[in-house]
Amino acid sequence: MSYQALARKYRPETFDRVVGQTHVTTTLRAALRKDKLSHAYLFAGPRGCGKTTVARLLAKAINCLENREGDPCGTCDTCQAIAAGNYLDVLEIDAASNTGVDNIRELRDMAQYSPSEGSNRVFIIDEVHMLSKGAFNALLKILEEPPARVYFCFATTEPNKIPRTILSRCQRFDFRLMSRDELGERLNEIASAEDTVLEPAALRLLVSMAEGSVRDGLSLLDQVIAGCDGSIAEQDVVDAFGLVRSEVYLELNEAIVARDAARALRLVEELAASGQSLDEFSRGVVTGFRNLLLLKIDPELAPMVDLPPDLVERLRQHADHFSEQDLLALIDLAGTHFERIHRSTQPRILLEASLVEYCRFESRVLLSDLARRLEALGGAPTGAAGGGGSVRPAPAKPATPPRASGGSSAKPASRAAATVGDTDDPWTRLIDDLMRRCPRVASCLMLGRPQVDLDAGRLTVEFGPDKKFQVKTIEADCPTIAEAATAVWGRPLKVVLGLGDTGQTESRREEIRQEVAPTHGEELQQARAEDPALDSLVDLMGGEPLPESERENWKSGD
Ligand SMILES: [Zn+2]
Known part of the structure; x- marks a missing residue:
């Protein structure tokens, strides 16, 4: 027996089995039960989320000899003929390859003939937005006066390309991408039906790659199942698709934190040597910075970071070394780099240059943040905490004493003692x-x-x-x-x-x-001299006072 693709083998036979589109399926079932079908339906939504599956279910339900509460039985002759594509009154047309007016005229002629006795004719037109203007006009003629017992089901990924005149004659349903949980559940279910154990880390990867599309998820699963015997581990998925291991991104973070460009470059060498896609890696770098930003903003956002708990924990520690401003700037940089690397004929060189740039990235730490961190550590320098002027921008009002009056200043006494x-x-x-x-x-x-x-x-x-x-x-x-x-x-x-x-x-x-x-420069020097903790912190972060103009921006954005 020939191998049957999972997507086909596990295609839902009832509306209930369609995952993630209950807002569509409940309405359709109700219409079927009450016999209040519209002549034209438009199913809009991203690819691979079940539009044609639902269209076929609808075609079956309309024609099923044993229609149960709006669901097709899936077993009667009609249901089986439709499933096999042998039912004359259900026609599937791919508009992507039949864009012309002639195709639609043909269809119009067909629509004029009565369907065979007791049957309803259903036209399923996939990617309907691809039709030519003439074809849409021909279609409109039919929709204006739809023959009895003729139904249309249009599916599209780009509803905005469909003429209003057509849209206004359709009942529209918007399909959505599946949530991670829904998709994970479905993949797990199918894996166990195939007697395969899908390890959680492997499942997480597959779900993440499928990006909400059940069809993509199943075809990915197809590929890994083919090469495994009974159980799928993360490494199987990584190997099957030449993925970059999540750890690599964490290693990159560590290299950036340590400002160790050589280490980052060795990562590229390792990836290239093991034949992994540098393009994919540079895309992953953007996601890596995004994950850091999420954790920086709120550690509670961890569920949105697509990694196992132990890696999230490591990532959390990395996040401590970056400011929000750093990460925003890095995401921006990495996004631009990815675009360039993606289009380049020399991706490796550009990737290497980009990693060096991240490692040399000038940290944009607000001095006020440094002071705050010091305070949190319990080591606030008297100068920084007291005068406010030492590491923060100077106060605007001269009435505020600019300096601490303590005698510990390294500057001449006249500077510290008297305002x-x-x-x-x-x-x-x-x-x-x-x-x-x-x-x-x-x-x-x-x-x-x-x-x-x-x-x-x-x-x-x-x-x-x-x-x-x-x-x-x-x-x-x-x-x-x-x-x-x-x-x-x-x-x-x-x-x-x-x-x-x-x-x-x-x-x-x-x-x-x-x-x-x-x-400001002097203020910082003074504060550093007074407080060894601040001194080493500034060294560590490579902080310098911002130019006056930028300082104003930071202040207003604070
Ligand atoms: Zn049936």
Whole structure:
């Protein structure tokens, strides 16, 4: 006896046996019981989810001699003839290969003849969206005045390509992909009917590959069953389809965390040597980062990660080494790489380059996150936790003391002990204020020598002849400077920037520098010096202060 494909052998004989489409089958059975059938049905949905199976069941139920409560009996002569494709009044047409108007005219002619006595004619048109415009018009003519005892069942994966005029004459059912559980149950059931034990890990793989399509699931099962004797393990599935073992992706994660590009490259070598698809691997890398992101967002999302519990546990530990921002960026990168690798004639080289890029990936850790993590570890540096300014962006309000007042600072005592609020010098106060809000302006401005004419309401800042560029840089910021100056001197001041013979002296500049708020880089240096834990953490993560512009983005996205 010739081998019969599982999908065929286990094709449902009753509506009850159709998995995952009860919303369709209950309605159809009710219509059959009450004899309220529509002349045209449209079954829309992804491939392999049972549209033609249900169409055939409907054709049988309409014609079955022993119709039981809307279900075909499956055993009467009619049912058997339909199942074998020998029943003259049930016609299956594949629109993909019969797109023309002639085919439909032929069909129309056939529809005009009465079906044989006691029978109903059912036309099943698969992939109906492939019909030509002319064919649709011919079809429409029939649907406008359907002959008695003639029914149409259209199946399509692309209902949006069907003319509205046709759609409006059909009763439409949307088929859905099967859930993992439904598909797993069905595959298990069929495996045991075939006297085969399907190990859970193997089943998980098959279900994952079938992507919700029962037909695909069964044809995959067909292939593994053919080469096994009584039991199917994960390795059988991996071997049968040249899959990449899940562990490989975890090894890649470890290489990325360790920034060990050589290790990642050796993975490629191993995959290539064992003849595995690099294309599939690069697709799997995207999924791998996606899995990490899910676990990062919420460990409770583990059921959505398609891996056995022990691997999920390992993955959870990996997730600790990435920030959400990292993973979003990595998914983006890996997606782009996959596209390129997929289309390339040199997939291996591109894959290797992509892995090196992941291993060299600059971690986008928010300094505020670092501080938070430290706090969680119980080792918050006084500078970081207290002043808020050490590793977070400087506070906008100068009223907040920017630094901790402890004496443990590695900086000169004058920097740590006194806030600028204590200084009598208004120019220093002005620079300090600006340093917190716009360090770019402050660091340029402090190169100039100030002259205040309170009577004239004017602050003139004179720069040396070599500082043209700096003056140009902050020209547009004069209103900001004026506003800050007005606050410092307590009366309205205009700001005039000018080039003169000399600017601020080096020593005076250094004096001011010592007094004013530190830059972000300096803040970080200071916090690291004060706290060895933060120091090693920053080393470990390779963290650096973000440029001011990016910092704003992070803050607003926080
Ligand atoms: Zn029957």
